[in-house]
Amino acid sequence: MGEERVELLKGTLDMLILKITALGPIHGYGIAQRIQQISRDFFQLQQGSLYPALHRLEDRGWLKAEWKVTETGREGKFYSLTRIGRKQLQSEVENWERLTGAVALILQTAE
Amino acid sequence: MGEERVELLKGTLDMLILKITALGPIHGYGIAQRIQQISRDFFQLQQGSLYPALHRLEDRGWLKAEWKVTETGREGKFYSLTRIGRKQLQSEVENWERLTGAVALILQTAE
DNA sequence: ATAGTATACCTCGTATATCTACCTATACTC
């Protein structure tokens, strides 16, 4: 089978999580599902990456968490983007674009 | 001044070095200069990142090294891409493109 | 002469982040 182990580039996960939470409050497990869906199964976010990242983002004040009941009737910790989290997202996206632009310059140099 | 500290995404450095050596044999210090030039000063590769990376790539058989004299009349360790190094570069570029494509899908999702 | 800068190589310790593997618990289906 097309067993492809895809590793995230270290440094992109925070941006992706912030972006997903920018779409509205969502719990951790849901974030992993959304990222997988939208990336057409390219990213398969591991729980050992997800939860530490969420705690990190909350500690930095970029996300805030609230326990609520999900649609399936279970407890879930819903994360939403704070105001400084939104700023952080914006700056990370800008940095990402300049960075991929610079990489593209190098990859495009003719042999 | 526009003092911007730019960190590489962890995982991209090997690809960039391999790409530069694909342009022809070049010594370590020259690789750092080329990367900085081509990226229009966006990347400023640190020597503490550069030399360990070169040794790593040589250990894996992707680069081979040879001492020669530079144009400025000094000793330099010239690196060139091996056959499996070229394959590795190709696969890393493919992965990079699929990865940035997947990130783009997520960043593009409307709020 | 000598002081400073650019070139050229290197190592060590630290910080950070992701992964693998493991654990708990509940709801639903077979």
Place this chain on the structure above:
DNA sequence: GAGTATAGGTAGATATACGAGGTATACTAT
């Protein structure tokens, strides 16, 4: 009653880029 999906979590290993430090040579300016 067993298995799967959902929901949360932690601990340890690994990788890698960075900062700070070191050596040495060639060239330039004073």
